[in-house]
Amino acid sequence: MNLSDLLTGLKEKGLKLTPQRQQILRVLLAAEQPLSAKEIGILVNKRFPNVGLGTVYRTLDTLKQLGLVSETVFPGGGRRYELCREHRHHLVCLGCGRAVAFPFCPADCLAKIAAANPDFDVRGHSFAVFGYCGECRKAQA
Amino acid sequence: MNLSDLLTGLKEKGLKLTPQRQQILRVLLAAEQPLSAKEIGILVNKRFPNVGLGTVYRTLDTLKQLGLVSETVFPGGGRRYELCREHRHHLVCLGCGRAVAFPFCPADCLAKIAAANPDFDVRGHSFAVFGYCGECRKAQA
DNA sequence: TATTAATTGAAAAGAATTCTCATTTAGCAT
């Protein structure tokens, strides 16, 4: 997924290709891990100093609704955003906050749950694993 | 797990058994699903009208640190609390917000992740499934 | 180039959570 694919996607949905949106998408494309709205704002501000957080939140909402961006809630309640490249989950370090993505899904568990709740229309799931990364473990010792 | 077990636990840790804490524990014991701090505050206020949310948050923090209460983060960033009875996850309705607990854990997935990341000290995980419950589906139709 | 609806910036408002500090109180030792 590159920038022009994303822009084509926006255009097809009838959305305007504003420089702000493009920059937010560039930031998300360059990110190697999910970012908070504030972090996205700071990175966007490097090129567009007066883009406010309001615009960041609005754009993220729009992109979420289009299915281009996913929101992950981290322990403590922090919300982070990333492009929907492929479905993935994260291994999050409780020490430094860094997150590593992994592509495994708890498929067997989802199947069990769906089978046990036939009335429920399952639309999605979240899964995250927490602990301490190698570096933080060294630092603690 | 009943109230006096919980109180014994607190006492053993050297914490005071204030009426406020007891009432918060009673509310958590009576709850059938994880509650937000605000909801807990409202329920506590039925018997102790001037317990503030500050006390609710502080008490929940204390109970979390003792391992008596767990915090679950819901989509959108809402944090909810429940007694640690047994480890469980939730099936959450995106329509009405109600949550149903289930005891399955995505064990195979956890094992895969741990195997793929030997440096990482895994301490916990979160897992939740989202969708629409039978009632909300009827209401939509 | 003009028009128009979508988008934005800036600031205010709202919600959730944490912090502060003077006052109160549970638990312990008289």
Next chain:
DNA sequence: ATGCTAAATGAGAATTCTTTTCAATTAATA
């Protein structure tokens, strides 16, 4: 019972995060 002391509380201020408002701007179309 009473007094002592550290812990806990109430009330409100302060933070942080997110959403909303509205006038001004701008991308897209004719």
